[in-house]
Amino acid sequence: MRAVIVGAGIAGLAVAKGLRLLGWETEIYEQASELKPLGAGLSLSANALRALRTLGLYEAVVAEAQPIHRLDLLDNKGQVLQSTDFQRFSQQYGHLSMAVLHRGDLHKALLSELTRSIIHTDMECVDARQVGENIALRFANGEIVESGLVLACDGIHSAVRRALFPQSREHFARYACWRAIAPGLPQVIDPTRLTESWGAGKRIGLAAIPGERVYWFACCGADRLGDPELAQADLAGVQAMFSGFHEPIPEVLDRTPADSLIWTDILDLDPMPSFTCGRAVLLGDAAHAVTPDLGQGAGLAMEDAAVLAALFGRLSIDQAIREYDMRRLNRAHKIAADSPPLCQSCAMGEPACRPAPQLAG
Template sequence: MRAVIIGAGIAGLTVAKGLRLLEWETEIYEQASELKPLGAGLSLSANALRALRTLGLYEAVVAEAQPIHRLDLLDDKGQVLQSTDFQRFSRQYGHLSMAVLHRGDLHKALLSELPRSIIRTDMECVDARQVGDNIALRFANGEIVESELVLACDGIHSAVRRALFPQSREHFARYACWRAIAPGFPQGMDPARLTESWGPENASAWPRSPAKGSTGLLAVVPITGTTPSWLRPILQKFRRCFPDFTSRRSLIGPRRTR
């Protein structure tokens, strides 16, 4: 059995590992010319960690991750509203129940478990169509590849999805997200503690340790047409640091791409 996977990101590499365990022949086609450690921090919950263990990827990924022992849900004044003890769940499941790491480190760990020979770079898929029992994929360089099974792991702007399901459209949920990473930890920060702070107007912020020896922040803000009052001084400071970012829309407005 042979499968073609479009996209050498997290999903594409993970499904390739799973199919190879089932003795499928796999080929991965990636539009980028080289594989780079892109992105920011992300978290892996118990279900993802269990799946990685089933796929034989758990040890490689956890070696790059920061275990999380506790999650505290805070209000906008820093008062604890609710706490989750992940160590208790880890004992129950027999493996970590929460970990955070840089997306690039997760990607590197997944790559380490696959032969590079199955990945072809500089292969941008631009079209897909049904040909009998197969799917025929057309690439930007003119090459045509057919397979009985195609897995579209090429992201939100998937060319395969657009070709096979032309009525499918992305839906903008009217939320904007900031992600940032800085080296080191603030004084007094426990890297094994994850916090989620909820502010006015349903905004939230998650300080975290996305890679060993660094601190990350994820902030999610609803787009309501006006800048929330609590956000204004933050944006003013941001503009002083980055004077080219002068438009409020460029900071919190939706970004439209193809």
């Protein structure tokens, strides 16, 4: 069997590995001209790590990650508001229940399980249409690729989704986020402890990652998409915004290279009525982009890959696609429904109404 995958991100590489376990041939088309580490950090919770075990990727990913034993939700003075004991869950599940790593290291681990020759770079998909029982993909360079099975893993701005699901809508969550990696590990940081500190209308999270580094993110409410004051804020601006927060937040920000700051408006995707159109299947953010409040973006993508590969292993292609749609719609819609209360409290300038269960990112 053969599948064409659009996008060499987390979802695309994970599903390629799952199909490889079944003996399938896969071709991945990626818009970037080269594959290189991007982004900052992210967290993987129990569901993501369980999916990685199913895909045969658990060991490769965990080797690059920092195990997390406890999540503490704090106020801006450092007082603990609520704690979650992940060691207890790890013992219950028989594997890690929380880990944090650099997004680039996750990408490297996923790539290590695949043959590079199956990945075609500098191939930006700009359109998709059904041609009989096949899906025809058109790329920016004029090339057209046709396949009996297309797996769209091309992110929240998915060209495949926009072409085949024109009713889909992206949505501004009314807050913005800065992310970065700071070298060095302050003495007061416990590498196995993940913290998220809340103030009025803003929050900041810290997590140690391998290599004596700290991944941090900082969020604040935003009235409009592309707010120039936030978009142009430099590291000094972020430091001023969080100047009243407890240690080691000031030290971590001081250690951060000024040119490493990543700023983004936070978007999600209105719930989709279906993730499939004929033999085109949406995975990851192309299907169900959610705000990072629950830290489930990567986890849902890995779940998609594990579930779809498992279904292809025991059902016909068309049966597997129908079953995938039924299973993943309910799961993704529940996560999306659980995310807004957290991001809305940030956007409205209020303290958290309840703790975030894991690191945004």
